[in-house]
Amino acid sequence: MRNQIFGYLLLVLLAAIWGASFLFIKVALGTVTPLTIAAGRIGLAAIVLASVARLAGHGLPPRGAHWPVIIAIALLGNVIPFSLISFGERSIDSSLAAILVSTVPLFTILLAHFLTNDEPLNLQKVIGVAIGLGGIVLLFGPALLLQLGSQAMGQLMIVGGALGYALSTIYSRRLRALPKLQSSAAIMLVASLFIVPAALIVDRPWTLAPDPAAIVSIAILGLVATALAQILVLKILETHKASFLALNNYLVPLFGLLWGMVFLAERPGPQTATALSVILVGVFISQGGASKVRAALRNGRSRRGA
Template sequence: MSNTLLSYALLILLAAIWGSSFLFIKVALGSITPLTIAAGRIALAGVILFVIMRVSGHHLPPRGRHWLFIGGAAALGNVLPFSLISFGERHVDSSLAAIMMSTIPLFTILMAHIMTDDEKLSTEKSVGVAVGFVGVVILIGPAALLDLGAQTVGQLTIACGALCYALSGIISRNLRHLPKLQSSAAIMVVAALMIVPIALIYDRPWTLSPTAIGVTSVVMLGVMATALAQVVILWILQMRGASFLSLNNYLVPLFGVFWGAVFLSEWPGTHVKFAFAIILLGVLIAQGGVTKLLHPRRKDVRKPVT
């Protein structure tokens, strides 16, 4: 298999794995609390990635300022989003949760404008973000935003998880100087040290009565949707880089909807499909996709919005 075919196969595999996480969360919620689900998957993934790192002959990063960014990435890239998505899915279908993740690139563009000096909003990015968030409003429903019921709160909670992912991505740019396997293992270990005590104190998981399928779902989340996914990410980054990996923003929600429909009979309504299409259109515009399609040889020079 050529490197090109292998990279696309890995990209599809990663999207399928990540997309399945929303299904496993929904199933686990039948007998396990949200914090315990998040703590279980993070702890399992932390152990696995640490072992892989050590077997590969590496150690955790040395002392230094980068541990502040590792802590930030652990909290914003794992602890908070895993917990928020699990809480949100108590009231929201897994397929809808997956669709909400398509907003990550929009949040990333907005946060990069605020937090960086060299990634300011251009006219094209501004239009794309505006279109994308119109899709979010359609998805949640304008009336629902005025009357915050359980499902609306669940959707907004998941959207906050997407925002956390975006912030984590920006913070993680400060770890580029570290070997990726070391930083990934360190982030997951720190995330486990953060959330496991919280889950033990607030959830008291030993008082729960989890079903076999619930425990299996948490194991699948930790081993496959977190640890294995991270290994695939590192492989893709080594082969094709971050720009190629970002194509997952389009694929993960599609797989999330697919798994929810196949295993949970969650069939999105017409307005959900329409909203999803609007969000993806916004992401495409914001990432310069329309300009590249119309002017494939034109140099991308965009004036920042002041």
């Protein structure tokens, strides 16, 4: 019972941290460019995770088939989404970005059907994905899509980041043979080798004039929202299944919405709450939530009958 309570506390803490990452990106964008924010975040996280892995006795993974997968995950799960989300938040609210990223499990289910042999789509998944994608359309709004202005482009960038996360989730299954801390550190180190030189060349960050809030925000993004969050993920997975960790899909957008409203005075449009509800219902159905509820009710009735 104590482990279960501790697991839920870690889960809520993780969701609060990940939900706040959109807030800190928005703050940093006041005086720092998107690519430099992503580079600072990844670079700091790489240093921390590599140090923790070394203290735990892990070096770099051996040469072999793991490295192409590590490189792919570094790009799809870190470099591309961190950059796209930072670019996207230049024109949309942080709370809206958090809601759009909550579509990751929908894209994961859809892509897994085509990229894996053991996770085909079934009727329940199709219904859930269709409902969730309908929530995205509701969030965009037909008028916004037709105009395709800066806000629509910002939203599309966030969705692109969510697609990157989904692809990296699928590819990460190929690293099951490696210790999770070792693979996490290697992925972040590789990501830093791509993003840091790119930011130095494109942004020339030494020409920027970041204010203290931006510097603190980038530090929090790297040390807390990326490095510490990854350590929390590994800690949760020590005692709980991946399905338990997946509950974050429902909590992160709620925290993202909350932090944006409280600290940035964001006021989401009237369709935002409806769209979020539709997306979360889609995630719930696509991940077998309805079947689990029915099974739990049947078990409860059978116990009462006994």
